[in-house]
Amino acid sequence: MSSKVKRFLLVLAGLSLLGIASFGQSRVVEDYRQNNPAEMKLFFYKSTLRMYAKLQKQLQEEFMDEDFPEVPQLSEMIKGIEKVKFFNYPPDSLNTRLIDLQKLSADVLEEGYEEMATARVEGNQLTIFMLGESDQPNGFLIFTKMENGFTIIDIEGSPNFNQLFNFSTYLNKSSSSLSLSGILN
Amino acid sequence: MKKIVLTMIMVFAAVSVNAQNKALAKFFDKYAADPSFTHINISGKMFEMIGSLEMDNAEEQQMISESLGKIQSVQVLVKEKNVNGPEMYDEAFSLIKSQNFDELMSVREEENDVKIMIQEKDNKINDLIVLVGGENEFVLLNIRGNGIDLNMLYKLSSKMGMKGFEQFEMLEKSRKGN
Numbered sequence: 001m002s003s004k005v006k007r008f009l010l011v012l013a014g015l016s017l018l019g020i021a022s023f024g025q026s027r028v029v030e031d032y033r034q035n036n037p038a039e040m041k042l043f044f045y046k047s048t049l050r051m052y053a054k055l056q057k058q059l060q061e062e063f064m065d066e067d068f069p070e071v072p073q074l075s076e077m078i079k080g081i082e083k084v085k086f087f088n089y090p091p092d093s094l095n096t097r098l099i100d101l102q103k104l105s106a107d108v109l110e111e112g113y114e115e116m117a118t119a120r121v122e123g124n125q126l127t128i129f130m131l132g133e134s135d136q137p138n139g140f141l142i143f144t145k146m147e148n149g150f151t152i153i154d155i156e157g158s159p160n161f162n163q164l165f166n167f168s169t170y171l172n173k174s175s176s177s178l179s180l181s182g183i184l185n
Numbered sequence: 186m187k188k189i190v191l192t193m194i195m196v197f198a199a200v201s202v203n204a205q206n207k208a209l210a211k212f213f214d215k216y217a218a219d220p221s222f223t224h225i226n227i228s229g230k231m232f233e234m235i236g237s238l239e240m241d242n243a244e245e246q247q248m249i250s251e252s253l254g255k256i257q258s259v260q261v262l263v264k265e266k267n268v269n270g271p272e273m274y275d276e277a278f279s280l281i282k283s284q285n286f287d288e289l290m291s292v293r294e295e296e297n298d299v300k301i302m303i304q305e306k307d308n309k310i311n312d313l314i315v316l317v318g319g320e321n322e323f324v325l326l327n328i329r330g331n332g333i334d335l336n337m338l339y340k341l342s343s344k345m346g347m348k349g350f351e352q353f354e355m356l357e358k359s360r361k362g363n
Contacts, residue, residue, distance in 0.1 A: 114228070114230055116227070116228055116231040116234075117225070117226065117227040117228065118224070118225070119224070119225045119226075120217075120220065120222075120223060120224045120225075121223045121225070122223065123220060128231075130230060130234075134230050134231075134237065135233075135234075135237050137234070161235070161238055162238050162239050165235070165238050
């Protein structure tokens with residue numbers, strides 16, 4: 001194989017890897033952020049997430065296990081997440097007032113994301129989108145519009161849903177707020 | 186000739202099911218856009234994902250895949266302030282009444298009317314509606330799926346510590362008893 005062909009294949013492989021690496025995050029959201037700078041920006045990369053997971057695990061083992069032995073390890077939940085972007089636009093900022101959530105949602109859907117759930121409760125809004133298949137998600141997008149402004153969470157990868165389920169089960173058992181009896185009674 | 190008749194019946198059935206879905210969807214669309222209503226919509230993909238969770242034992246695994254895995258969508262519309270509950274209840278019920286739903290349970294308690302209705306095919310629930318209308322309260326819950334098991338929903342909700350689904354176990358038993 002000639003060196004030119006080798007170099008071409010290496011460049012192609014590199015480009016493919018770049019393509020895969022950026023596959024799970026939204027181009028639409030990135031463009032939106034470039035045009036509408038957020039007040040608060042947080043980026044969590046694999047290394048930061050690992051560090052956080054390790055710290056969380058140590059803290060839980062040290063302080064929580066005696067009092068709350070049932071609490072699932074938070075570190076286990078974020079294992080499959082590659083990258084997280086977090087943007088917040090405060091309620092009084094111009095960018096928040098100008099946000100066209102419907103347009104942004106439509107653009108995200110056109111990009112290939114699927115709408116998983118929408119909720120509007122007492123004026124607060126939440127929308128969850130997923131990229132990829134339900135058995136192997138590549139990424140998630142979460143839009144919230146609440147009292148603290150407009151927030152975008154862009155996740156590459158997928159949290160551990162078994163652990164999330166265990167955690168929500170734990171939370172629900174510890175709280176009586178999630179109840180259908182209020183509706184039926 | 187038989188084939189033509191069969192095809193016509195299938196087309197008619199498909200059109201009528203579609204019309205049914207559209208009527209209820211229109212009602213949801215009409216009020217979902219109003220910010221004074223609480224509106225929740227969860228797609229089948231979400232339930233597919235939850236349905237693929239790995240549980241601790243075989244019974245729990247069956248519970249998850251046979252209840253949540255078969256749900257195609259859940260939609261909830263609620264208003265608890267400044268609402269003419271009985272009027273909205275009547276509006277929703279007149280739409281649902283024309284859509285071949287079977288009444289599973291009907292309760293009138295104090296000022297609240299509660300109805301639980303289902304659509305079945307081959308003894309499997311494909312559509313479940315909970316409708317509540319009161320003095321200053323309106324609730325419409327719609328669960329669509331392919332074989333919704335009320336008993337499994339009850340078991341799952343109790344495992345998750347969610348209260349209020351106890352009626353579903355009783356309803357499933359009485360439904361299968363009939």
